[in-house]
Amino acid sequence: MEIAARSDAHAEHWSMATAIRALTLDAVAAANSGHSGMPMGMADIATVLYRHFLKFDPSAPNWPDRDRVILSNGHGSMLLYSLLHLTGYEQMTLEEIRNFRQWGSRTAGHPEYGHAEGIETTTGPLGQGLANSVGFAMAEEMLRARFGDKVVDHWTWVFAGDGCLMEGISHEAIALAGRQQLSRLVVFFDDNGITIDGKVSLADTTDQQARFAASGWHVQAIDGHDPDAIAEAIRAAQADPRPSMIACKTHIALGHAAQDTAKGHGALTDADQLQAAKEAYGWPHGPFEIPGEIKALWEATAERGRAARADWDSRLAALSEAKRKKLDAAFSPEMPAKLASAIRKLKKDTSEAAPKLATRAASQKALEVINPVLPQTVGGSADLTGSNNTLTEGLGVFSPEDRTGRYVYYGIREHGMAAAMNGMALHGGVRPYGGTFLVFSDYARASMRLSAIMGAPVVYVLTHDSIGLGEDGPTHQPVEHLAMLRATPNMVVLRPADAVEVAEAWEIALNRTDGPTVLALSRQGLPTLRTDHKSKNLSAQGAYVLADATGPRKAVLMATGSEVAVAMAARDLLEAEGIGTRVVSMPSMELFAEADEAYRRRVLPGGSAVRVAIEAGVRQPWDRWLTGERGREQKADFVGMSSFGASAPEDVLYREFGITAEATAVRVRALLG
Amino acid sequence: MEIAARSDAHAEHWSMATAIRALTLDAVAAANSGHSGMPMGMADIATVLYRHFLKFDPSAPNWPDRDRVILSNGHGSMLLYSLLHLTGYEQMTLEEIRNFRQWGSRTAGHPEYGHAEGIETTTGPLGQGLANSVGFAMAEEMLRARFGDKVVDHWTWVFAGDGCLMEGISHEAIALAGRQQLSRLVVFFDDNGITIDGKVSLADTTDQQARFAASGWHVQAIDGHDPDAIAEAIRAAQADPRPSMIACKTHIALGHAAQDTAKGHGALTDADQLQAAKEAYGWPHGPFEIPGEIKALWEATAERGRAARADWDSRLAALSEAKRKKLDAAFSPEMPAKLASAIRKLKKDTSEAAPKLATRAASQKALEVINPVLPQTVGGSADLTGSNNTLTEGLGVFSPEDRTGRYVYYGIREHGMAAAMNGMALHGGVRPYGGTFLVFSDYARASMRLSAIMGAPVVYVLTHDSIGLGEDGPTHQPVEHLAMLRATPNMVVLRPADAVEVAEAWEIALNRTDGPTVLALSRQGLPTLRTDHKSKNLSAQGAYVLADATGPRKAVLMATGSEVAVAMAARDLLEAEGIGTRVVSMPSMELFAEADEAYRRRVLPGGSAVRVAIEAGVRQPWDRWLTGERGREQKADFVGMSSFGASAPEDVLYREFGITAEATAVRVRALLG
Structure with missing residues (x-):
C-alpha cells in the first residue's frame, strides 16, 4: 500500500x-x-x-x-x-x-x-x-x-x-x-x-x-x-x-x-x-x-x-504498612542492618571453626545466611547448581507453576543468564546472582560487559577458578579470565582466600549498587587462614597484610584465592631460614587500587624487600603491583601460569606448573641473590 | 526394550x-x-x-x-x-x-x-x-x-x-x-x-x-x-x-x-x-x-x-600434476614465495605513496594483493563486510549455488563465524579470515580461546578498534579488549600503526601456523609513518624504533596502532623543546616478548629516560613495559583509557579522554620534573 x-x-x-x-x-x-x-x-x-x-x-x-x-x-x-x-x-x-x-x-x-x-x-x-x-x-x-x-x-x-x-x-x-x-x-x-x-x-x-x-x-x-x-x-x-x-x-x-x-x-x-x-x-x-x-x-x-x-498510588496506599515496607526494601539498594550482623556472625563462627572448605562451598554457606535475611535475592546457575553451590534450602524454584520460587534453572545458557540478570537488576525489586564456571564467563562476556557499562549490581558466582579444578583440562581451566575481568572498567573482581574472605566478598558484592561483582571461587578445599576474627571487612580495602615478617622484612608475597595458602606455606619455609616474609592477601585489585595511597604504601611499602606474586592465572594484572620490566635488575617475580592448563589431578597440576610453596621460596631466594 | x-x-x-x-x-x-x-x-x-x-x-x-x-x-x-x-x-x-x-x-x-x-x-x-x-x-x-x-x-x-x-x-x-x-x-x-x-x-x-x-x-x-x-x-x-x-x-x-x-x-x-x-x-x-x-x-x-x-590414492595419482600441486599447496602451511614478494612490493608502493588511510582500508588493500596469490584464503564477515573491508574483488560468494565462492556472509553471528573458522582451519585446505568489530570479539570469545588452545591458524580481522570509531558509543568501543586478547596464551595480537605495518601484520598472520592472529584495525584514517621502505618485516619483532631522539634521549614513547601517530606528534612537540624523544612502535607485545633480550634492551634501554605508553585502551598490558608501582617515584606514565568510552565524533573523544600529543607532552614534562 x-x-x-x-x-x-x-x-x-x-x-x-x-x-x-x-x-x-x-x-x-x-x-x-x-x-x-x-x-x-x-x-x-x-x-x-x-x-x-x-x-x-x-x-x-x-x-x-x-x-x-x-x-x-x-x-x-x-x-x-x-x-x-x-x-x-x-x-x-x-x-x-x-x-x-x-x-x-x-x-x-x-x-x-x-x-x-x-x-x-x-x-x-x-x-x-x-x-x-x-x-x-x-x-x-x-x-x-x-x-x-x-x-x-x-x-x-x-x-x-x-x-x-x-x-x-x-x-x-x-x-x-x-x-x-x-x-x-x-x-x-x-x-x-x-x-x-x-x-x-x-x-x-x-x-x-x-x-x-x-x-x-x-x-x-x-x-x-x-x-x-x-x-x-x-x-x-x-x-x-x-x-x-x-x-x-x-x-x-x-x-x-x-x-x-x-x-x-x-x-x-x-x-x-x-x-x-x-x-x-x-x-x-x-x-x-x-x-x-x-x-x-x-x-x-x-x-x-x-x-x-x-490508581496505583491509591492501591499502594491501601497496602498494609508491613507489605509496603517490604516492597520499599525490595527496591532499595540499601542493605538491611541484619545482613551486616549476619555476616559478622558467620565470620566469627568460621574463624573459630576454621574449616577446610572450597570457597565455592563457603559461598553456599554465606548464601545460607544471606538469602533468609534478603528476600529480594534471586539465585540461579547455568546448569551447574551442585558445582556452583548457588542453591540454598527453602529458596524454591521459579517456574510457571511457582512464581514465588527464588531459584532459576537457567539451563546451559551462560549468556542468556547474564543478560536476564541484567534485566532483573535493572527492573529492580530483585537482586540476582548466578553461577557458572569462571572459564565460561567467556560465553557470558558480552552481557557481563553490559553489566559493567550500565552499573547493574549483578553478582557473578564463578567457580572452578583455576587449574585447581583438575581433570577437566584446559578447556575448563581459566588462566586469562581474572586478567580479562580486571581489565573491564567498573567490574569488581573478588577472589577470596578462605571462608572468611568469602563472607566478606559477599558483603561487598551485596552492598555494591553501581556495578557488577565477580566472585572467583575454588573447586578445591582451602584452609581457613583468617582464624583471628576481625569484625571489620578486611577485604573491602582490596588487600591487607595477612601475616607479617617476624624479623626484618626481606620479602613480600602477594596472592589471591587458593594461592594465599601457597604464600603462607612459602612464608613458613622462608621464615624458617630467617628470611622475614610478609604475606599480602589481595582479594580485589580494583578495591585496592581505590584505597588511599597511604594505605597502599603501608601494605606494599617501598624499600629493598623483594616482591613475588602468586596466582594460578597469567601475570598481566600483577605487573602493576610488581616491578615493571625496566631493563634493570628485577626485584620481583611471578609464580603463576603462562600457558593453558592441562588435564590431571589438581595437586599434580600445581606441582607441574610450579605453583607451590617450594617453587615460590626458590624464586624469593633467587631474587635475594 | x-x-x-x-x-x-x-x-x-x-x-x-x-x-x-x-x-x-x-x-x-x-x-x-x-x-x-x-x-x-x-x-x-x-x-x-x-x-x-x-x-x-x-x-x-x-x-x-x-x-x-x-x-x-x-x-x-x-x-x-x-x-x-x-x-x-x-x-x-x-x-x-x-x-x-x-x-x-x-x-x-x-x-x-x-x-x-x-x-x-x-x-x-x-x-x-x-x-x-x-x-x-x-x-x-x-x-x-x-x-x-x-x-x-x-x-x-x-x-x-x-x-x-x-x-x-x-x-x-x-x-x-x-x-x-x-x-x-x-x-x-x-x-x-x-x-x-x-x-x-x-x-x-x-x-x-x-x-x-x-x-x-x-x-x-x-x-x-x-x-x-x-x-x-x-x-x-x-x-x-x-x-x-x-x-x-x-x-x-x-x-x-x-x-x-x-x-x-x-x-x-x-x-x-x-x-x-x-x-x-x-x-x-x-x-x-x-x-x-x-x-x-x-x-x-x-x-x-x-x-x-x-582407491583414493589411485585417483589422486591420476590427477594432473598441476592440480596435485595445487592440492598440496592448499593443505601446506608453507606460504608461497610470491606472497613474500607481493607483500614487499605492497610495502614499497605504500611507503612511496604514503596515503592517509584507515588501517581497515589498508587491510583490504593487503587482501587485494594476498587473495590472488593465495587461493586457499576464505574471507568473511559477521554482517560488517563494508566496515571490516574483508571482501576483495573476484573472491566470489560462497553459497549453495556457488561452492567456488571464497567469501562467506556469516550473518550476525560472530561466535558461529569464529567456530566455523576453527573448523575450516582444522579441516585444512583453506585459510580462513573473518571480520567483526573488535568489541564484538566478546561474542566470539569462547571460540577464539579455542583457536588459541588448538593452535588453529585463524585470522581475526577486528576493526573499529578503539574510541576512534566515534559516535556509536561505549557499547561499540573496545577499551579492555586488547588487554583481554593479549592475556590469552598463544594469541598473537597485532595493532598496526599504518598501511605498511598492516601489510607486515598480514604477512605475519599468514605465516603463523600454530595459532590465531588478531589484527586490530582502525576505523579512522591514519597517516603513513613508514615512508622509508624497508624490505624487512619490522613488525615481526613486535616492536621497533620508529623515530629516535635527535639529541640525548630523555623520553621513550611507546604506542600501537592509531596512537603511534599521536606519539610522533608528541615527539615533535618535545623535540622542539629540546627533549630528545624516541618513539617505539609496538604492533605486537607477544612478538616483542619473544624477541631476544638484547634486542628488547636496545629498543627499550634502561637509564634515566622516562617512559610513556599511549594506547586508546586500558593500561593493564602496558605495566610490563613501564615501571611497576613500587612505592617510589614514578618514572613512567600511561596515556589511554580507564573507563568506558562515549558517543561523540572521534576527534572530540580523543580530546576529551586526553589521548593527544599535547596531553602526552604534558605527562613527559611532568615526569622529567
Whole structure:
C-alpha cells in the first residue's frame, strides 16, 4: 500500500508516526551519523503501542509498575529518543535530540541506561535487549507473586531486528522465556528483510515464526505499517498465556530513496533525499519542527498511564504498612542492618571453626545466611547448581507453576543468564546472582560487559577458578579470565582466600549498587587462614597484610584465592631460614587500587624487600603491583601460569606448573641473590 | 526394550557397543573422575556409524578425504577414545585409556586437538564442536568444488547433546548450516532428557526437531539404541540434500543404576554398581579387557575405509600434476614465495605513496594483493563486510549455488563465524579470515580461546578498534579488549600503526601456523609513518624504533596502532623543546616478548629516560613495559583509557579522554620534573 493511502486511512496515526520519522531524519542529518532505517520502519508499531497499550507516565518515569520498553535493535535509538521527547519526558528535550550522538548529550548513538529517564537498558550489541527482557519479565512475575497484582501488573515490550534474532543469545533468551511461559513479554520483530550486508537471505533463511513456536511462543505475522493489524495483534498477544512474538513486515527507511535496501540501515543524510522523503510523508515542517497539534496528540498518549499511576498510588496506599515496607526494601539498594550482623556472625563462627572448605562451598554457606535475611535475592546457575553451590534450602524454584520460587534453572545458557540478570537488576525489586564456571564467563562476556557499562549490581558466582579444578583440562581451566575481568572498567573482581574472605566478598558484592561483582571461587578445599576474627571487612580495602615478617622484612608475597595458602606455606619455609616474609592477601585489585595511597604504601611499602606474586592465572594484572620490566635488575617475580592448563589431578597440576610453596621460596631466594 | 532383548537381536553389534561402555566404566573408575553417561548412551550410534558408514583409516589418520567425527558433547571423551583404541589408531593404546585424565596422557578429560590422531577438534565448552562442524562441512564443499569429487568427497558427523543445543552458538551454527544447505553434515542429537541439574525440562521445553526444521534441516527421530533404526536414519540423512539432524532417544548411562538420571552424567565409580552394569550387559571380562574377537570386529570396521583410501590414492595419482600441486599447496602451511614478494612490493608502493588511510582500508588493500596469490584464503564477515573491508574483488560468494565462492556472509553471528573458522582451519585446505568489530570479539570469545588452545591458524580481522570509531558509543568501543586478547596464551595480537605495518601484520598472520592472529584495525584514517621502505618485516619483532631522539634521549614513547601517530606528534612537540624523544612502535607485545633480550634492551634501554605508553585502551598490558608501582617515584606514565568510552565524533573523544600529543607532552614534562 502506498504511503498516501495509508495516511488517508489513519490520518492521526500517520501524522504521529511521521513525527518520529521526521525527527529521526533530522537528528541523523545533524549528526551526520546514525541509523535512520529502523525508526522509520518501526514508527507505526511504536505509535500504536504508545497510543493504545503502553502503561507509562513521563511525569513519573521510574514508577515501579510501569511497562518496560526495550529497544533491542538499539542502533535505532532515535525511535526511543523520539518517543521520549514526543510523549513529554522532561529530560528528553528537543535540544538533546538536536545533539544526537554528541559529547555530553543524553542521546548517545545507542541508548545508554542512565543517560535519560525512560531508557530502561543499554542496547546496541545485538540480541542483548531481547535477552534482558526475559529478566525484566521474570522479575515482574516474581514481584507479582510476592506483592500481588494490585501493585505489580505490567508488561515488557521489545523491539528487535534480524540481527537480534541471528545472534546466538536470542536462542537462549527465547528458549528460556518459552520454558518459563512469560506471558507478559511481547516481542515486535522488525521483519524488514535487510541487514548491513544486504538481504537477510544472504546469510539466513530461518523461519523465525516456526522457530519461536518451537520454543513455546505465541506467534503472529502482520503488516507492520497497518495500525489496525498492529493493535489487533497486540490484543491477541495479551490474550495468550505464552510469550508472544509478532513478526511485523516492515519497510526499512520507509518512504526514503533507500527504502528496502541495506543503505537504508545506516545514516541517511542526503539533503535532497531527506526532503523528498518528507514530501512523500506530506510533512511540510522544518527540521526538528513538530507542530503543536501533533505534539499534543503524542502527549495525550500518556494520559492513560497517568491515570493508571494515580490508581496505583491509591492501591499502594491501601497496602498494609508491613507489605509496603517490604516492597520499599525490595527496591532499595540499601542493605538491611541484619545482613551486616549476619555476616559478622558467620565470620566469627568460621574463624573459630576454621574449616577446610572450597570457597565455592563457603559461598553456599554465606548464601545460607544471606538469602533468609534478603528476600529480594534471586539465585540461579547455568546448569551447574551442585558445582556452583548457588542453591540454598527453602529458596524454591521459579517456574510457571511457582512464581514465588527464588531459584532459576537457567539451563546451559551462560549468556542468556547474564543478560536476564541484567534485566532483573535493572527492573529492580530483585537482586540476582548466578553461577557458572569462571572459564565460561567467556560465553557470558558480552552481557557481563553490559553489566559493567550500565552499573547493574549483578553478582557473578564463578567457580572452578583455576587449574585447581583438575581433570577437566584446559578447556575448563581459566588462566586469562581474572586478567580479562580486571581489565573491564567498573567490574569488581573478588577472589577470596578462605571462608572468611568469602563472607566478606559477599558483603561487598551485596552492598555494591553501581556495578557488577565477580566472585572467583575454588573447586578445591582451602584452609581457613583468617582464624583471628576481625569484625571489620578486611577485604573491602582490596588487600591487607595477612601475616607479617617476624624479623626484618626481606620479602613480600602477594596472592589471591587458593594461592594465599601457597604464600603462607612459602612464608613458613622462608621464615624458617630467617628470611622475614610478609604475606599480602589481595582479594580485589580494583578495591585496592581505590584505597588511599597511604594505605597502599603501608601494605606494599617501598624499600629493598623483594616482591613475588602468586596466582594460578597469567601475570598481566600483577605487573602493576610488581616491578615493571625496566631493563634493570628485577626485584620481583611471578609464580603463576603462562600457558593453558592441562588435564590431571589438581595437586599434580600445581606441582607441574610450579605453583607451590617450594617453587615460590626458590624464586624469593633467587631474587635475594 | 530390555538390554537382553536388544543384545539377542543384534549380538555382534551389542558386543561391540558394550566394549565402549565397559572401557568407559573402567577408565572413569580408574581416574575416579570423568563422564560415564554419554558414551554409554551413544555407544550404539557410534557403533553403527563406524561399522557401516564412516570413511576412516586408522593407518592414515590424517588422510585428507577422511570423514570427520566431531564430539561436540566433549565430556563424553571416552566415547571417542574407545573408538580410536578399538578401531586401531596406533597412538590410542590401552595404556593411554588406562591413564585417562592423567598428566601427560593423550586422553585428557575432554578431547584435545593434537593430543592424539583422530581427535579432529578440541571440545568440551558446549556447542563448539557443532559450530566447528559447520566450518568442516563448508571446507569440504569448497575443496570439492575446487578439486572435484574424485579427491574430495567426505562427510562430517557430529555427536551433540542437550547442552550443545541450549547454548546460543548452536543457533548460529544451525542457521548458517541451514542457509548453506550443507548436505554432508549429519548431527546425532543425544536426546536423553538429562542435564547436570536434572531433567532437561527443568530449563528447556524446546522442540528441537521443529527448531532445526525451521532453519532448513532434514530431521528425524529414532530410538538411539536400535542399530537398524540408526542405520536407516543415516541412509535417509545421506539421501537428503539438506543438513541432517537425527534426534536419538537414548538412555544416559544405559544399564547402570544411574541410568536416566543426572547422576548418570558424571563419574560412575561405585565398584558394585559398575560390576552390576557389566553383568547387565553380559560382559564377564575384567577391567580394560577386550576379548580378541570383539577387538577384531572393531578393527574390521576400518577395512572399508582402508579400501576407500587405496582407491583414493589411485585417483589422486591420476590427477594432473598441476592440480596435485595445487592440492598440496592448499593443505601446506608453507606460504608461497610470491606472497613474500607481493607483500614487499605492497610495502614499497605504500611507503612511496604514503596515503592517509584507515588501517581497515589498508587491510583490504593487503587482501587485494594476498587473495590472488593465495587461493586457499576464505574471507568473511559477521554482517560488517563494508566496515571490516574483508571482501576483495573476484573472491566470489560462497553459497549453495556457488561452492567456488571464497567469501562467506556469516550473518550476525560472530561466535558461529569464529567456530566455523576453527573448523575450516582444522579441516585444512583453506585459510580462513573473518571480520567483526573488535568489541564484538566478546561474542566470539569462547571460540577464539579455542583457536588459541588448538593452535588453529585463524585470522581475526577486528576493526573499529578503539574510541576512534566515534559516535556509536561505549557499547561499540573496545577499551579492555586488547588487554583481554593479549592475556590469552598463544594469541598473537597485532595493532598496526599504518598501511605498511598492516601489510607486515598480514604477512605475519599468514605465516603463523600454530595459532590465531588478531589484527586490530582502525576505523579512522591514519597517516603513513613508514615512508622509508624497508624490505624487512619490522613488525615481526613486535616492536621497533620508529623515530629516535635527535639529541640525548630523555623520553621513550611507546604506542600501537592509531596512537603511534599521536606519539610522533608528541615527539615533535618535545623535540622542539629540546627533549630528545624516541618513539617505539609496538604492533605486537607477544612478538616483542619473544624477541631476544638484547634486542628488547636496545629498543627499550634502561637509564634515566622516562617512559610513556599511549594506547586508546586500558593500561593493564602496558605495566610490563613501564615501571611497576613500587612505592617510589614514578618514572613512567600511561596515556589511554580507564573507563568506558562515549558517543561523540572521534576527534572530540580523543580530546576529551586526553589521548593527544599535547596531553602526552604534558605527562613527559611532568615526569622529567
